[in-house]
Every structure is written in C-alpha cells, then in structure tokens.
Amino acid sequence: MASSIRDELLKVLIEHQPHFLSGEEISRRVGCSRAAIWKHIEELRHEGYEIEAKPRNGYRLVYRPDRVAPEELAPHLQTKRFGRHIRYEYSTPSTQTLAHQWAREGAPEGAVVIAEEQVQGKGRMGRTWHSPPQTGVWMSLILRPPISLAEASQLTLLASVGVQQGIKRVTGLPIQIKWPNDLLIHGKKVCGILTELRGEQDQIHYMIIGIGINVNTTSEHWPEELKKIATSLAIESGGHLHRATLIAAILKELEEVYQEYLNSGFRVIKSKWEQAAGMLGKTITARTPQGLITGVAERLNESGALLIRTDQGVIPVYSADIDWKEI
Missing domain, CATH: 2.30.30.100 (SH3 type barrels.)
Structure with missing residues (x-):
C-alpha cells in the first residue's frame, strides 16, 4: 500500500510540474493524510528528488533524478499491458535471467524486468553486453505468443521494428536495423536485442525479449575495443535523454506492432523491417x-x-x- 501511495504522489507531482499543488489537493488525489504525504515527500527527497515546499502554495517538483523505477515510468506509459507489471532492480547480473525466473512463476504477458545496471549482460551467441549504471536501457519483456516454434524467429524481427520505431519517435535519429535485430546509427551499434524462449514440441511457453540500448553512455564508459563500433543516443543527438520517457515510447510501439502481428500476421512486420533495414541492396x-x-x-x-x-x-x-x- 505504501509504495502505491508513493507512486501516486510522484505521478501527481510529475503531472503538475513545475506548478505548486496544495497539500490538501494532493491528499485528496492520492487518498491519504497530509502527514502521510509529508512522510513520502521526505522519502523521495532522500532518493534525489528535489521538491519545494511553500506555505499556502503547497509542493512542487523541481528536479527528478534520471531513474527507470516503476514510479518514474508510470506517468509516461500509454500501453494496455506492456510495462504494467514491472520488476525493478538497481543492479542485477542480467535482466534476462530474472525474466526467465518470473516467467516460470507465471508473470503475465507484457511484464518487464528492468535495471539501472547489469554486471553480466547477455548478448547474442554467448557474448556479453556492456551495461554501465544509469546510462542506458537494460530490460527484458515477457511474451506468451500463441504461435508455433517455427514462427518464433519472427518475434525477433518484430522486436527490432518496435524498438527502432520507439527510439525514432523520441529522438528523430536515422536508425537502421542490421539483420536480424541490431540497431545502428551511422554504422555503429546503439542497441542489441536478444530473444530467448522456452517451449516443447510445437508449443511456446514464453518468450523473453532482452533489449539493451546505449542511451546516455559516453565513450569513456566503454572499453577500448568498443569505442570504434559502438555509439549512444546522447552521442548522436548531442544531448541527455530522459530514459523513462524513451522506455515508455518503446513499449508503446512494441505493443502496437505485436498486436498488429497477432491480428494480421508477419507480412506487415516484414514490410516495416525491410523499410528500416540498412543493408538491403548492398x-x-x-x-x-x-x-x-x-x-x-x-x-x-x-x-x-x-x-x-x-x-x-x-x-x-x-x-x-x-x-x-x-x-
């Protein structure tokens, strides 16, 4: 209950930023006492939120730390299912590992595991993914598609389309897809997608779409061997990006292309992938x-x-x- 009050409080403050809102009005909207509001505001301040308090004016949110916790994502989400259930960790070996565990426990479709840092991030073909803390998007999406094992590889292509569209909507950057699902800007890798599944015979129990995006990463964050082949959205756009806003946009695009796929099949996804691919004809x-x-x-x-x-x-x-x- 306490966390839901805190989340609702933060949502109200974000929605009214940069304006003041009275303690009485916040109490009414959040559904708790003014004393409880004060307690949660103090907790938020300890986490790096700057909240100004003025007699007769109330409270206003002045500064938000760049976090990807559920309470930061909630005000931006425009999805029906994707991202509505979230497991958040500051640091984890791999969001893929946690997502597999949660899926086996019965996590609903659209559930997301997200972290500020991965210390053993997983890439394709057994490679590692470099995931510095609080610089990127490191998340895993759980799907339970009603498709055959033979069609599973189509979800990898679908994921690259959804992520590409979400990033492009927020940044406007010229992002191309490299088969099957890397995203590049000017030939350098900005995002990797890893698809894993569990199933038997011709039935898929669940799929995990792992997404790693270099958002506010700088070249100083990378080992020497990555500097020539990797880039980030901040490097390419010349400015810092708000990660929670980006994640919300990506989840919206992913949900839309996934539903389109379930309704109409692979053909429309195939067409979108080919339009975004950088290698066709080369x-x-x-x-x-x-x-x-x-x-x-x-x-x-x-x-x-x-x-x-x-x-x-x-x-x-x-x-x-x-x-x-x-x-």
Missing part, C-alpha cells in the same frame, strides 16, 4: 554455421530468413553474423 558477408556467404542482401522471405543473392543463386540465411561496410 553486398554483405554472412558468417553462418556452415561457412561464409557473400552476396547482395535482397529481402526477407515469408518466415523471416534473410535472402542473399550470390553467384550460386539466392540463399536463405536463418542464423548468422552480418558484415557490411557503410558507404
């Missing part, structure tokens, strides 16, 4: 389990494989690392 090299394939990336097939035109014909690629040079 010569690429795909490092597959079967060896290197070099050719022109043409499009996706109906199942989501990347079609590459080579001297030997058109070859569908289902799993690979892609290399291509941005010109």
Whole structure:
C-alpha cells in the first residue's frame, strides 16, 4: 500500500510540474493524510528528488533524478499491458535471467524486468553486453505468443521494428536495423536485442525479449575495443535523454506492432523491417554455421530468413553474423 501511495504522489507531482499543488489537493488525489504525504515527500527527497515546499502554495517538483523505477515510468506509459507489471532492480547480473525466473512463476504477458545496471549482460551467441549504471536501457519483456516454434524467429524481427520505431519517435535519429535485430546509427551499434524462449514440441511457453540500448553512455564508459563500433543516443543527438520517457515510447510501439502481428500476421512486420533495414541492396558477408556467404542482401522471405543473392543463386540465411561496410 505504501509504495502505491508513493507512486501516486510522484505521478501527481510529475503531472503538475513545475506548478505548486496544495497539500490538501494532493491528499485528496492520492487518498491519504497530509502527514502521510509529508512522510513520502521526505522519502523521495532522500532518493534525489528535489521538491519545494511553500506555505499556502503547497509542493512542487523541481528536479527528478534520471531513474527507470516503476514510479518514474508510470506517468509516461500509454500501453494496455506492456510495462504494467514491472520488476525493478538497481543492479542485477542480467535482466534476462530474472525474466526467465518470473516467467516460470507465471508473470503475465507484457511484464518487464528492468535495471539501472547489469554486471553480466547477455548478448547474442554467448557474448556479453556492456551495461554501465544509469546510462542506458537494460530490460527484458515477457511474451506468451500463441504461435508455433517455427514462427518464433519472427518475434525477433518484430522486436527490432518496435524498438527502432520507439527510439525514432523520441529522438528523430536515422536508425537502421542490421539483420536480424541490431540497431545502428551511422554504422555503429546503439542497441542489441536478444530473444530467448522456452517451449516443447510445437508449443511456446514464453518468450523473453532482452533489449539493451546505449542511451546516455559516453565513450569513456566503454572499453577500448568498443569505442570504434559502438555509439549512444546522447552521442548522436548531442544531448541527455530522459530514459523513462524513451522506455515508455518503446513499449508503446512494441505493443502496437505485436498486436498488429497477432491480428494480421508477419507480412506487415516484414514490410516495416525491410523499410528500416540498412543493408538491403548492398553486398554483405554472412558468417553462418556452415561457412561464409557473400552476396547482395535482397529481402526477407515469408518466415523471416534473410535472402542473399550470390553467384550460386539466392540463399536463405536463418542464423548468422552480418558484415557490411557503410558507404
């Protein structure tokens, strides 16, 4: 109960920022005594919120720390399900690990695990993901799609479309998708998406969409080997971004494309992915389990494989690392 009062208080203060709101009015809106309001305001101040109090005027929110806690996300969410249930950690080995545990315990579809820092972030093919504290978006979304195992790879492509659209809506940056689901700006990686699932025979029990975005990261945060290949939204836009606002936009876009997929199938997602892809029509090299394939990336097939035109014909690629040079 206490946390819900605190969350509602913060929501009211955010909605009226930068104006004052009387203690009486806050009490009425939040549904608790003025003494309880004062107690929760003191707790918020301890967490870095600057709240001004003036006799006869009431309270107003002057400064908000850049946090991605549920009470910061709530005022910005415009979704029906995605992000309505959140598990928040300041620091965790991996949001993917926590999401798997929560999914096994029965977490509802659209539930999100989110952290300020990952110390063992997971990337594709067993790689690690560098996740400095309070600089990016490190979250995992739980889905329970009514699709077959054979269609599961389409959700990876869907996720890249939703995240790309959410980031673009907030920043306006020229973000391209690299197959299957990395997001690049000017050829440098700004976001990675990792899809994992649990199922048996032809039934999916749940899927976890892991999303790592370099938001306010600077080059000083990265080890030397990442500086030439990675970038962040702040570096590219030239300014600090409010992460909770960005997460809310991404969850909204993800929910919309997911519902569109459930209603109309993969075709519309395929079209959106191809429009956002940076490699189509270019010569690429795909490092597959079967060896290197070099050719022109043409499009996706109906199942989501990347079609590459080579001297030997058109070859569908289902799993690979892609290399291509941005010109």
